Amino acid sequence: MKLSVACNFDPELPAQLEPYPVYEVYGKLTSDYFGGGRPSFYLPLVDRKQLESTVATVRASGIEFNYLINSVCMANMELTREGQHKLRELLDWLCEIGVTSVTVASIYMLRTIKRCYPRLKVRISAHRFTDNARKSRFWEDNGADCIVVSEVNIYREFKVLEAIRRSVKCDLQLIVNNSCRQDCAIACAHASAMNHASQQGSKGFPLDYCSVVCLDFRLREPVNYLRANWIRPEDLHLYEDMGYDNFKIVERNTPTPLLVERTRAYAERRYDGNLLDLVWNVAYPPDKFNGRAKDAYSAGRFLRYFMRPRTVNMLRFLQVVDMGKHQGILFPRRPGKHFIEIPNRELDGFIERFRHTSCLDQVCEECRYCHEWAARVVKIDPEWETKARTQYDNLFEDLHTGAFWEPIATTAVSKLRQVTGL
Numbered sequence: 001m002k003l004s005v006a007c008n009f010d011p012e013l014p015a016q017l018e019p020y021p022v023y024e025v026y027g028k029l030t031s032d033y034f035g036g037g038r039p040s041f042y043l044p045l046v047d048r049k050q051l052e053s054t055v056a057t058v059r060a061s062g063i064e065f066n067y068l069i070n071s072v073c074m075a076n077m078e079l080t081r082e083g084q085h086k087l088r089e090l091l092d093w094l095c096e097i098g099v100t101s102v103t104v105a106s107i108y109m110l111r112t113i114k115r116c117y118p119r120l121k122v123r124i125s126a127h128r129f130t131d132n133a134r135k136s137r138f139w140e141d142n143g144a145d146c147i148v149v150s151e152v153n154i155y156r157e158f159k160v161l162e163a164i165r166r167s168v169k170c171d172l173q174l175i176v177n178n179s180c181r182q183d184c185a186i187a188c189a190h191a192s193a194m195n196h197a198s199q200q201g202s203k204g205f206p207l208d209y210c211s212v213v214c215l216d217f218r219l220r221e222p223v224n225y226l227r228a229n230w231i232r233p234e235d236l237h238l239y240e241d242m243g244y245d246n247f248k249i250v251e252r253n254t255p256t257p258l259l260v261e262r263t264r265a266y267a268e269r270r271y272d273g274n275l276l277d278l279v280w281n282v283a284y285p286p287d288k289f290n291g292r293a294k295d296a297y298s299a300g301r302f303l304r305y306f307m308r309p310r311t312v313n314m315l316r317f318l319q320v321v322d323m324g325k326h327q328g329i330l331f332p333r334r335p336g337k338h339f340i341e342i343p344n345r346e347l348d349g350f351i352e353r354f355r356h357t358s359c360l361d362q363v364c365e366e367c368r369y370c371h372e373w374a375a376r377v378v379k380i381d382p383e384w385e386t387k388a389r390t391q392y393d394n395l396f397e398d399l400h401t402g403a404f405w406e407p408i409a410t411t412a413v414s415k416l417r418q419v420t421g422l
Contacts, residue, residue: 001236001245004066004173005263006252009044009054010292014061016260020267025058026066026103027051027252031200033086034078035071037127039197041206041305041330042253045295052097064100070125071195072105072188079108091117105191107142114143121145126175127191129153132160133167146171148248151178152187155229156354158242165243173246174239176231176266177279181217181224182359186210205311207320209399215282215327216392219385223374225342227364230279232344233265235351251281255293258284275342283328286335297324297331315411316404323391326384339384346377 005017007027017025029051031040046054055065069090077083091113094102101121104110105128113122123146124130124139131150139147149172154160165172180187190210197206218224231239236247249262262278265271271278295301306317325331333339353369364370398404403411 001240001247001267003263003266004246004248006250006254006259007054007058007065008252008254008256008259008293009046009050010256010290011054011057012290013256013259014058014063016256017063017263018061020263022063022263024064024066024100026068026248027054028068031198031202032090033083033200034069034074034090035195035197035199035202036068037070037125037191037194038252039194039206039208041197041301042208043198044253044292045301048093055097055099059098065098066101066103066123067094067099068103068125069109070103070105070127071199072125072127073192073195074106074199078106087112088116091120095119101145103148110139110142110144123173124148126151126178127188129187130164133163136164136168136172140168140170144170146173146246148173148175151175151229152180152184153182153229155231156351157358157360158238158355159358161239161244162242171246172244173248174231174244175229175248175250176233176236177249177262179225179228179230179276179279179281181214182227182229184214186213205308206305207312212392212395215329216389216396219380219388219392222378222380223364223371225276225340225378226347226350226374227370228279230275232275232347232351233269233271233278234344234348236266236269238351238355253281253296255284255288256290258288271344273344274338274340275344275347276338276340278344282330283333283338283340285338286332289332301330309408311405313404313406313408313411315408315415316398316406319391319394319398323388323395326391327388337381339381341379342377347373 001021003020003022004024004026005022007013007025009027028036029048030043030046058065078087095117101123102113103123103125104113105125110122110124113120122144124144126148129150129152130136130139130147131154136147147170149164155174193208193210196202196204247266249266258277265278276283323329350373
């Protein structure tokens with residue numbers, strides 16, 4: 001087993017990963033010219049000096065560092081004189097500070113780096129959605145050292161995974177704790193939106209609309225908490241039997257104590273708690289927010305990324321803050337039990353159906369295998385759910401009618417009329 005773990009840039013992280021088979025951590029600057037797979041507001045604040053220090057620390061611990069240049073949309077800037085200068089300067093610096101490998105989502109990036117920077121290993125991002133043997137061969141034939149297999153559609157398609165493994169000699173990596181919906185129809189659009197939200201100089205407002213859609217969708221159809229592409233620690237051996245041994249653990253905004261718990265669970269191939277503790281990228285428990293992680297919900301972060309009164313209606317945006325606090329999005333969840341419970345060990349045996357039956361030629365609403373399991377194991381706090389649904393309804397109303405962008409004065413007058421009846 002080889003584990004690749006998200007880097008949250010906590011100085012304490014490398015030492016706490018040492019007991020486990022972690023061969024690398026991965027991350028990037030909070031923003032750069034090309035952007036990456038997560039929006040800046042979601043990530044720890046990291047400049048070049050801190051990244052250089054982190055690379056030195058992890059390398060001293062015998063751990064490699066993988067830098068992400070995994071934007072799927074760069075507006076063709078990589079094919080300009082300015083873009084070329086930025087790319088070469090970035091790669092020169094990464095080589096200088098000891099980065100071992102880079103992750104890309106572009107055939108141009110792959111070919112350029114393999115030709116001009118042969119010391120760097122190059123990995124193909126999960127956001128290229130490599131989901132069959134032909135795509136895998138394409139990337140290997142063009143020089144890829146490793147491919148992150150698509151995390152949204154085939155982790156329970158065992159025959160497809162076997163064919164991919166047989167088709168290439170290069171390394172293959174599986175993201176074990178991703179919670180994206182099965183066969184997500186908006187995954188590519190989501191990846192592009194996140195790229196732009198981490199590019200320097202981006203003028204768009206960083207509201208992760210696709211994530212809000214998916215959080216609402218799962219709440220209204222709880223089967224989607226199970227109909228996702230996570231791999232339970234107890235089921236890793238099935239993938240190892242097919243020849244997969246490189247497993248990736250997300251997310252980069254995860255507080256260190258929880259990130260270490262996730263690493264331990266997969267290293268030991270067992271977890272006795274709530275499945276969402278392993279696979280969700282929101283609603284982290286408050287007691288896990290050590291020192292640096294508290295910046296995730298600081299006033300400074302709000303001002304840095306969201307205080308844009310000339311772009312959106314800040315009175316309307318306050319409901320997003322309220323929703324974040326209620327649901328633990330960029331905030332710790334409320335103390336006590338998680339508002340959604342999926343006891344991991346109650347899913348023992350869930351994987352068996354998929355070992356022999358594909359979902360590609362099935363209609364979920366006719367099969368209903370996942371629906372029946374969800375009815376048994378997914379438990380949602382009804383009071384929390386009622387408020388969460390109302391929050392989603394109100395936010396979508398503002399976003400789709402355009403009220404989210406109306407002048408604040410218009411909103412203030414409307415509110416005043418509601419209160420006074422005038």
